[in-house]
Amino acid sequence: MDIEKKVWEVLCSEKEIELRIEELGAAITEAYKDKNLFVVSLLRGSFVFAADLVRRIDLKLKVDFMTSSSYEHAEESSGVVKILKDIEEDLQGYDVLVVDDIADSGLTMRHVMDHLKAKNPESVKCCVLLDKPSRRKVDLVPDYVGFTIPDKFVVGYGLNYGDYYRNVPYVFVVTDQDRTP
Numbered sequence: 128m129d130i131e132k133k134v135w136e137v138l139c140s141e142k143e144i145e146l147r148i149e150e151l152g153a154a155i156t157e158a159y160k161d162k163n164l165f166v167v168s169l170l171r172g173s174f175v176f177a178a179d180l181v182r183r184i185d186l187k188l189k190v191d192f193m194t195s196s197s198y199e200h201a202e203e204s205s206g207v208v209k210i211l212k213d214i215e216e217d218l219q220g221y222d223v224l225v226v227d228d229i230a231d232s233g234l235t236m237r238h239v240m241d242h243l244k245a246k247n248p249e250s251v252k253c254c255v256l257l258d259k260p261s262r263r264k265v266d267l268v269p270d271y272v273g274f275t276i277p278d279k280f281v282v283g284y285g286l287n288y289g290d291y292y293r294n295v296p297y298v299f300v301v302t303d304q305d306r307t308p
């Protein structure tokens with residue numbers, strides 16, 4: 128589908144995202160003020176969110192990136208998540224906060240958090256910009272959530288459609304309606 132020919136419905140505007148990230152940053156700053164924060168951003172979807180979020184956290188912190196991919200087998204209810212790029216640093220002594228764009232089935236976040244816990248940090252928590260709790264397949268309640276959204280495929284602010292539209296500065300859904308020229 129050529130989504131440029133369809134009406135885009137804005138779900139989270141630039142201003143709403145900015146204000147919510149300010150709140151999340153303040154909450155994380157308060158919660159981690161006596162800790163040793165290590166932010167792990169999951170590529171590629173969370174690069175925009177993570178970049179804005181860390182600048183709203185008023186603490187000395189480290190940032191690194193991980194890449195994972197998920198394989199959904201049509202006939203199975205659970206997917207398999209593979210780590211393609213891992214954290215290089217020893218996490219002992221750090222309080223890890225995993226940042227992702229969206230929690231959908233929860234498989235990615237669950238797998239990444241369990242993988243990082245095995246490295247024996249002080250703690251592992253997570254923060255997602257968007258949460259679709261109605262789609263959950265595993266036990267995951269994100270510690271920090273920007274917006275809880277309905278079961279719709281969302282695009283923009285880091286989230287892709289095909290390989291594109293990650294740079295759109297707001298989150299939108301594509302409607303069935305044709306755009307009038």
Ligand code: 5GP
Nearest residue numbers: 172230231232233234235279280281286287
């Ligand atoms: P989960 O493992 O929670 O099912 O899915 C996590 C990943 O699936 C997200 O990091 C994201 O890359 C992708 N994803 C899930 N829902 C959406 C969506 O509505 N839009 C886009 N663009 N990606 C999604």
Ligand code: MG
Nearest residue numbers: 169170171172
């Ligand atoms: Mg992702």
